Amino acid sequence: MNASTQSHSFDLATAKVRDLNAALHALKEGSNASLWRVSNPRGLHALAAGLDAPVTVEIDGPVGYYCAGMNKQATVIVRGNAGVGIGENMMSGRIEVEGDASQAAGATAHGGLLFIRGQAGARCGISMKGVDIVVGGSVGHMSAFMAQAGTLTVLGDAGEALGDSIYEARLYVRGQVKSLGADCVEKEMRDEHKAQLFEKLKAAGLEGQVDPSDFKRYGSARTLYHFHVDNASAY
Amino acid sequence: MCGIVGLFLKDKALEPKLGEMLSGMLGTMCGRGPDSAGFAVYGAGESDEVKLTLRAAEGYDFAGLAAKLGDGAEVLQRATHAVLTVPAADEAEVRAKLAELAPEVTVVGAGARMELYKEVGMPTDVAVRFDLAKMAGTHGIAHTRMATESAVTTNGAHPFSTGLDQCLVHNGSLSNFRTVRRNLERAGVTIQTENDSEVAAGYLTWRMKEGRSLGEALEDSLDDLDGFYTFVVGTESGFGVLRDPIACKPAVMAETDQYVAFGSEYRALAGLPGIENAKIFEPEPAKVYFWDRAAA
Numbered sequence: 001m002n003a004s005t006q007s008h009s010f011d012l013a014t015a016k017v018r019d020l021n022a023a024l025h026a027l028k029e030g031s032n033a034s035l036w037r038v039s040n041p042r043g044l045h046a047l048a049a050g051l052d053a054p055v056t057v058e059i060d061g062p063v064g065y066y067c068a069g070m071n072k073q074a075t076v077i078v079r080g081n082a083g084v085g086i087g088e089n090m091m092s093g094r095i096e097v098e099g100d101a102s103q104a105a106g107a108t109a110h111g112g113l114l115f116i117r118g119q120a121g122a123r124c125g126i127s128m129k130g131v132d133i134v135v136g137g138s139v140g141h142m143s144a145f146m147a148q149a150g151t152l153t154v155l156g157d158a159g160e161a162l163g164d165s166i167y168e169a170r171l172y173v174r175g176q177v178k179s180l181g182a183d184c185v186e187k188e189m190r191d192e193h194k195a196q197l198f199e200k201l202k203a204a205g206l207e208g209q210v211d212p213s214d215f216k217r218y219g220s221a222r223t224l225y226h227f228h229v230d231n232a233s234a235y
Numbered sequence: 236m237c238g239i240v241g242l243f244l245k246d247k248a249l250e251p252k253l254g255e256m257l258s259g260m261l262g263t264m265c266g267r268g269p270d271s272a273g274f275a276v277y278g279a280g281e282s283d284e285v286k287l288t289l290r291a292a293e294g295y296d297f298a299g300l301a302a303k304l305g306d307g308a309e310v311l312q313r314a315t316h317a318v319l320t321v322p323a324a325d326e327a328e329v330r331a332k333l334a335e336l337a338p339e340v341t342v343v344g345a346g347a348r349m350e351l352y353k354e355v356g357m358p359t360d361v362a363v364r365f366d367l368a369k370m371a372g373t374h375g376i377a378h379t380r381m382a383t384e385s386a387v388t389t390n391g392a393h394p395f396s397t398g399l400d401q402c403l404v405h406n407g408s409l410s411n412f413r414t415v416r417r418n419l420e421r422a423g424v425t426i427q428t429e430n431d432s433e434v435a436a437g438y439l440t441w442r443m444k445e446g447r448s449l450g451e452a453l454e455d456s457l458d459d460l461d462g463f464y465t466f467v468v469g470t471e472s473g474f475g476v477l478r479d480p481i482a483c484k485p486a487v488m489a490e491t492d493q494y495v496a497f498g499s500e501y502r503a504l505a506g507l508p509g510i511e512n513a514k515i516f517e518p519e520p521a522k523v524y525f526w527d528r529a530a531a
Contacts, residue, residue, distance in 0.1 A: 043501030062501050062515070081515055083501060084485065102517060103482070121517055122482055141481070141520065 006034065013040040017047060024074075027053035043083060048076050051093070068095045071112065084121075087114045090131060103140065106133045109150070115204040122159065125152045128169055134204040144171050145181065153200050155210060163218055167225075171218040172197050174210065185221045193217050237393075237406040238264025238358075238379040239486075241467045241497035243474050243526045244372075249493055249508075253278075254370030258362040260496070260503045261377045265358045267499055268379030271392040272361040273353025275402040275469055278372035280348035285326045285399070287319045288344040288351045289333075290389065295340070303336050304329070314364045315389075316343070316352050323347070341390075346400030348372075348471055353392035373528060376469050376497075378404035384412075384431045395433040397424070398440035400471035405432035406484045406499060407463035415459065435460060439468060453477045453523040465518075467497055473527035482520035489513040495526045 010020050020038065031053060038059045041047055045064035048057045051074035059067070062080035071090040078086070081099035090109040097105075100118035107123070109131030116124075116133070122140035125133050130149040138156030145161070147169035157175035164181020170193070171184075180186075194212040201207050240260035244250055254276060261272065280286060289310070291297070297317040301310045308329075310317040321329045326345070333340055344351030352365040358379040362368065367377075378393035385391045394402040409415075412431035415438055419426060424437045438460065442452035449470055456466075456477065463483040468475045476497060478486055489496045489504045491513045498504045501515070518524055 042505035061511075062505070064500060064502060081501065100516075102485070102487075122520070 008036045010036060010038045011040055012038060012042065012044060012047075017044050020047065021049060024048060024051050024053070024055070024057065027051075027055055029053065031055075041080070045083070048074070051076070062099065071095060081118070082116075086116075087112075087131070090114065100137070101135075106131050109133075111150075113200075113203050119156070125150070125169075128152065132200050132203065134200055134206070136206075138175065141178075142181070144169060144184075147171070151196065151200055153197060153204075153215075155206075163220070165224060166220045168220055170196070172200075172215040173218065174215045177216075177218070180218065183221050183224045184218055187217045187219045189213075189215065189217045236267045236381040237484075238267030238499045238503070239376070239404050239406050239465065239467050239497065240264060240378075240499070240503045241374070241376040241404075241469075241474055241476075243374040243495040244493070245495070246493035250373060251371045253372040253375055254366075255368045256507060257370075257375045257377055258367040259506050260498060261362055261367070261379065262359045263502045263505070264379045264499055268381040269357055270382050270387045271353065271355040271380045271389065272358035272378060273351070273380075273392045273394050273404075274362070274365075274367060274375060274377035275344065275349055275351040275394045275396070276367075276370045276372045276375040277346075277348045277400070277469065277471065278350060278370060280346070282347055283323050284320050285323045285345055285347060286350060287321065287326075287329065287333075287342050288349075289317045289319055289340050290315055290343045290353075291317075291337075291340045300337050300340065304332060313352065313366060315354060316365065318350050344394075344396035344402060346396075346471065349396070349400045349402060349469070351394055351396055351402060353378075353394065354389055355387055355392065374469065374474055376402065376404050376467050376474060378406075383408050385429045390428045391430050393432060394469070395428075395430070395436040397426075397433065397436040398443065400469075401436070401440055401443070402469045403432065403436035403439065404467050405435055406465045407479065409435060409460055409462035409464065411461040431462075435464065435466060436468075449473075449475050450523050450525050453525075457521055465499070472529055473525060475523065475525040476518050477523050478518055478520050480521040482517075486518050487515065488518055488524075489515050 036057045041061045043064040049069040052072040054073045056075040058077045064083040066085045068076040069088040071093045075094045078097045082101040084102045087095045088107045092112040097116045101116045101120045103121040104123045106114040108127045110129045114133045117136040119137035120135045120139045124139040124143040126145045128147045134153045141159035144163045148167045153172045158177045161181035163184030197212040297312045393404040396402040409431040412434040439452045465484040
């Protein structure tokens with residue numbers, strides 16, 4: 001940490017979530033107020049949502065819904081579990097959850113890295129649009145539903161209907177996949193994919209701990225891209 | 236939305252604090268259901284007695300009712316509710332007498348140990364009116380309601396009780412409840428309100444009457460009930476949890492050596508003792524969970 005870095009503490013046992021978020025939103029590009037420690041989060045919702053500055057926010061405990069939603073640039077670290085929709089629609093930056101994440105982690109996210117050390121619930125990466133998600137444990141059912149771009153890396157297992165109605169996006173799973181959703185298929189793991197996977201693992205700080213060769217790749221069969229004339233009679 | 240909380244104590248030392256813990260949990264879920272609230276607490280009781288929880292209009296003369304019932308009947312009043320304790324053998328007779336002498340009084344729950352209270356209003360206010368924080372017991376469940384399938388009335392508030400010491404709270408909405416209700420009525424189960432959740436409670440009571448355990452009855456509901464649901468169900472000996480197969484409605488659980496707690500959100504659990512070191516998990520979809528006092 002360089003000398004110009006300023007550190008701030010915020011205790012949610014006494015301060016309000018709105019005050020925390022307002023203070024974080026007031027940060028300008030290039031400000032050096034770069035480390036924020038938040039205590040007593042107690043599962044409160046919308047913590048550190050809507051950030052747009054290169055700061056680090058460390059939240060010391062479990063958070064509620066939509067933590068770090070819409071994140072840009074910021075690094076948000078959750079030292080506990082996360083509720084529904086952590087990192088929803090994040091654009092860039094980094095979110096790290098030390099515990100488990102509930103449903104719809106990284107939903108519709110466009111960019112950045114979402115790293116969940118524990119398990120992720122159902123619909124992890126639903127409608128993802130470019131984000132990189134790395135899950136240390138398993139993901140629940142309907143993960144990467146309608147995924148459009150980005151990568152979902154799962155060190156554990158995946159629940160039912162992985163990648164249902166997937167457009168694009170690459171899904172790397174090390175464990176068992178309970179079932180694949182409509183139009184999601186297993187694909188060949190070529191060197192370029194292993195290299196990409198290694199990059200994502202490295203970004204999460206997991207390089208050398210897991211072997212990219214242990215993963216299988218899943219993606220779109222691209223059969224749902226266009227209207228099929230055989231279905232015309234349905235209308 | 237709706238919010239659910241539940242608490243099952245393993246450590247006897249916490250039993251005097253059950254109501255206090257439960258009311259704290261209930262208060263955090265006000266935002267999920269500000270219409271009405273209710274709770275069931277499993278406290279003291281004798282196996283040869285039945286506690287009938289009665290409800291009547293504001294200002295009702297429950298002492299007068301006790302005098303009318305005679306036989307030294309005693310009622311313990313809490314706001315619009317009162318608990319009437321009778322010998323188990325006399326339950327049917329007392330219910331008949333109540334229907335005749337006081338048709339304006341509703342029996343909202345009955346059991347050896349269960350007492351059940353519910354009213355419209357902010358959940359924190361409802362808890363204060365009934366003095367939940369002072370109640371002791373082994374386990375309890377509570378609900379904050381945001382009405383969807385039926386009106387905001389006390390009758391539509393949860394929990395629903397359709398059998399002795401049985402109660403259910405529900406977050407979600409059932410889509411086939413009218414069909415299930417017709418089938419239950421044919422099987423002789425009476426559903427009193429227009430509420431979909433009461434149908435779920437009646438369904439479980441019916442399955443258990445047919446000889447199924449609570450766990451088995453919950454398994455059966457996976458086949459027969461259609462819609463969105465997270466159920467928390469209380470019985471004399473414990474509580475069960477079930478989420479629908481796509482886990483539409485939220486649920487978080489915490490377990491320590493002292494208790495098992497349920498909340499719609501983690502916020503409801505945040506104030507419990509030792510929560511920092513609890514095992515926190517989300518119940519899996521379509522999986523029946525049950526904690527029993529005998530097994531605890």
